Amino acid sequence: MGVGAATRDVLLRVRGFAEGEGVSEVLECGEDGGGPVATALAVLGSLGRRTMLVDRMGADAEGEWVKRGLAAVGVEVPEELVAAGRCARAWIWVRAEDGARHIAFLPGDAPEIRPDEMRREWFEGLRLLHLNGRHEAAARVAVRWAREVGAVVSFDGGAGRWREGVRDLLEASQLRIVARDFAQQCTGETAVEAMGPAMLQGEAEVVVITDGVRGSWLWSRQGEVHQEPACPAAVVDTTGCGDVYHGAFLHGWLEGWPWPECMAWAARW
Numbered sequence: 001m002g003v004g005a006a007t008r009d010v011l012l013r014v015r016g017f018a019e020g021e022g023v024s025e026v027l028e029c030g031e032d033g034g035g036p037v038a039t040a041l042a043v044l045g046s047l048g049r050r051t052m053l054v055d056r057m058g059a060d061a062e063g064e065w066v067k068r069g070l071a072a073v074g075v076e077v078p079e080e081l082v083a084a085g086r087c088a089r090a091w092i093w094v095r096a097e098d099g100a101r102h103i104a105f106l107p108g109d110a111p112e113i114r115p116d117e118m119r120r121e122w123f124e125g126l127r128l129l130h131l132n133g134r135h136e137a138a139a140r141v142a143v144r145w146a147r148e149v150g151a152v153v154s155f156d157g158g159a160g161r162w163r164e165g166v167r168d169l170l171e172a173s174q175l176r177i178v179a180r181d182f183a184q185q186c187t188g189e190t191a192v193e194a195m196g197p198a199m200l201q202g203e204a205e206v207v208v209i210t211d212g213v214r215g216s217w218l219w220s221r222q223g224e225v226h227q228e229p230a231c232p233a234a235v236v237d238t239t240g241c242g243d244v245y246h247g248a249f250l251h252g253w254l255e256g257w258p259w260p261e262c263m264a265w266a267a268r269w
Contacts (some may be wrong), residue, residue, distance in 0.1 A: 003067075156246050
């Protein structure tokens with residue numbers, strides 16, 4: 001189960017970003033579902049996992065489009081959480097030269113999920129709860145019930161997404177996979193070698209820090225330290241790469257693979 005937001009993304013590949021008023025030719029255009037937790041669940045669903053996204057889905061045409069896309073890869077969205085309102089959308093300009101992006105984000109306007117809308121029966125048989133700090137009140141209920149059924153909690157800390165208000169959710173997690181920027185803001189450390197041990201506290205079983213083309217690092221409760229290089233590739237668009245890494249890594253964990261194997265699998269995805 002994941003608690004987070006799903007979006008409809010429009011991706012536009014362009015030669016460059018305009019600094020002022022003007023017109024830019026679009027080289028390629030595509031659409032896909034987005035959102036950090038939703039994307040990770042889509043990976044897990046496509047690999048045969050039974051998955052559910054706890055999100056307040058807007059009842060507009062965009063929301064229906066996102067729901068159909070999630071369903072196509074095996075991700076369920078509870079119908080009782082669908083409400084009148086606009087689904088979140090994003091327009092992503094991708095620079096053809098190097099894959100750099102500029103994102104315009106339109107948040108959804110459906111009401112926040114109330115704690116009393118969470119359903120205890122969703123948690124029966126749950127093995128993994130994946131969070132990124134969205135829907136905080138619902139996420140705290142989910143953490144409590146996940147603990148009651150013995151599920152493991154995973155936290156996704158994205159670049160630019162650190163805030164003190166999510167520290168309790170991070171500290172409730174056993175699997176912590178975060179971007180370098182998130183780790184730096186959370187710990188105050190500047191060297192990645194210090195960030196990992198600083199985050200390997202409390203209930204943490206493993207901390208993974210991702211850093212784009214520089215690869216990823218791992219520290220485990222058992223004292224294992226591992227660095228996984230990024231896979232060489234021609235960069236077209238990096239949208240969702242970190243979120244896919246999360247989903248692929250969690251698949252490996254659910255399979256019981258060693259940590260380095262989870263990292264290598266995630267990097268290849």
